[in-house]
Amino acid sequence: MMMTVTGVGVALPGADSATALATASRPGDPVEPAAVLGKKGLRYKDRATQLGLCAAQRVLTDAGLLADGVLTVDGTRTAVLVSSNLGNVDTVCRVVRTIADEGTHGVSPMDTPNASSNIIASEIAIRWGLKGPNLMLCNGPASGLDAIRWGAALLRSGRADHVVVVGVEPDNEIARALVGGPLVDGAAALVLERAETAEARGATVRAVIGAHTRGPDVAGTIGELAEVEAEPAAWYAPAAAVPALSEGLPVHDLAAVWGELSGALGVVQCAAAIGALDAGADGPMWLVAGTDSDDGVATLVLRPPAPAAARPSPAGV
């Protein structure tokens, strides 16, 4: 069963598309959610949710699942899978400080939904009526690539026909203090579908999802990958992973451009790799999230879509 990527959405500072992401060398202006989504319905939503909604709207549109604001596929067969580690940490910390200073009469009931980490995934479902499995992964440095693995698993098990995968992190004082440095303030998103689903609705395949591995260290996990995948054309990996990677190939350390990407990393890597494929890069892209000092390392391969001429024609001639 072949899994494909049929849409890419980007909402990073100064980058609003896979192409812009692939060539970006430093962050630009912050994302303005009202400019992307309109002002309606943004009040009381935390920054991570707003950024997630921006990337989701762009990916749904890019994949053709949304046309003129209307869903073109069955919402009950569409899953949402979001990865974010720091998403609602600011709300939770702010509320507990208010309680200490003023008691519970000082807190706003409007913060209630944001006290639960899955608010980002549920708000994306609410906005577009996506009623399939709805999952919020908060799984540390590897979380973004984990999200793609588990999104593909939802397709493989037949639980969904379309999966919207979003990686998002907000930049704020509390999150910065927790991770000890500057953070990205943005999101990226993919739509995953089985190849036959994509073909049946005439979608453009942007990349084919290859093998994934998860294990204790970078060298071991990419070693496992090498047993089943062709040599990489480029790496997307954290700087700390570089000593274990094969030499002579381009290595893209996206955190060096955007700051800490945390749970958004794997999804942003995929979006950037697809931007490179769109621009004519050839060969498989190997992605690594997590390092030897984390709880686990995840890898994933994205292959270029098969050229149209290589596909058998429906009539077999």
Add this chain to the structure above:
Amino acid sequence: MRVPIIGVGAVASVGRDADEIFANLCAGRGGLGPMRGFDGERYNGKQLFEIDDRPEQGADRPLRATAFLLDAVAQAAADAGLGDDLSGVPVLVGTGLRELRSAELWWRDGAPFGADRLHFGTALRERFGTTDTLTVSNACSASLYTLALGADLLAAGEADTVIVAGVDSITESMHGLADRVQPNPPTALRTLDVNRRGTILGDGAAAVVLRGEHVRWPGGRLWGRLRGVGMTCDAKHPTAPDPVQVAEAMRQAHRLAGTRPEDIDLVLLHGTGTPLNDLVEITAYGEVFGEAAGGPVLTGIKPMTGHTSGSAGLMSLVTTLQVMATGKVPPLVNLEQPIEEADGLRLVRGQEAKHEVALAQVHGFGFGGVNAVAIVEGS
């Protein structure tokens, strides 16, 4: 699908392990008490279902959720005969609040804490050598969601054994926000009672070990078999549940399990005791079961465990497996006058009931409209 469940573990306010919890539930003994980790002066609601593991009342410490999780996973692994080296075993953790309580203590009080502890993979690796772990933050249906993912992983042939778990320790932010809108807080959690006034949070963790259907194993006990898990999203409101997709989660579970409502002997309700959740749950149940609604016995454990959020679904599943093993069904304590919508249903009231259960349905519904329903059969 018939996925063997070969180990269970749990910790809650009502017991230190799965057996102690079940014995107390059957005896009708609940874990509600004066709040121990928060400053009671700041809240209207001063009672919680806490695990009493703090050094002194009113003083809190970080990483309690992590400790509960490690305890439940260790119990389940030991029960399955796996030991403490789980290096080849994926561990999937469902949680509502992760280690956000520790983040609160870090931000407010300067307690030591880092981002690597927000998810549970770091501690699981240190303790059990695991490197394929997942923290799914899916509110109060989280652990039934991880149950589904675990079963799917086995079905895909990606593992022989999977541990699925759920955990939560109460955050001040969640309790405080609920307290803000409840000037007259509930003094008890009364599932399906006309006088129910809301939910009360609880600490807890639960874990089960799943094996591939065709995998032989040397030790452990066959507690039962997972038949199917349905998962839907309301896509309607961030906090108010909707009966349409709740009912659809039940139907989907039956489709996946190849079962019918009339086959079900027991329903473990989500039963948070909030006015809306109980109404939505029982309405959806009535719609799906139709004329068969009077067949199964119905019970729920939250009046005694409190709402243990991310662990709630698996806590109910572990209880269900114990019901199947013993024929004893814990009662819905505090239920004095059932709501009209529950008329004609076989609610277990007052005291423990005897009932043979071969097939059961377990509910988990959460903030954000995330719904999961599991069907499980006895061994």
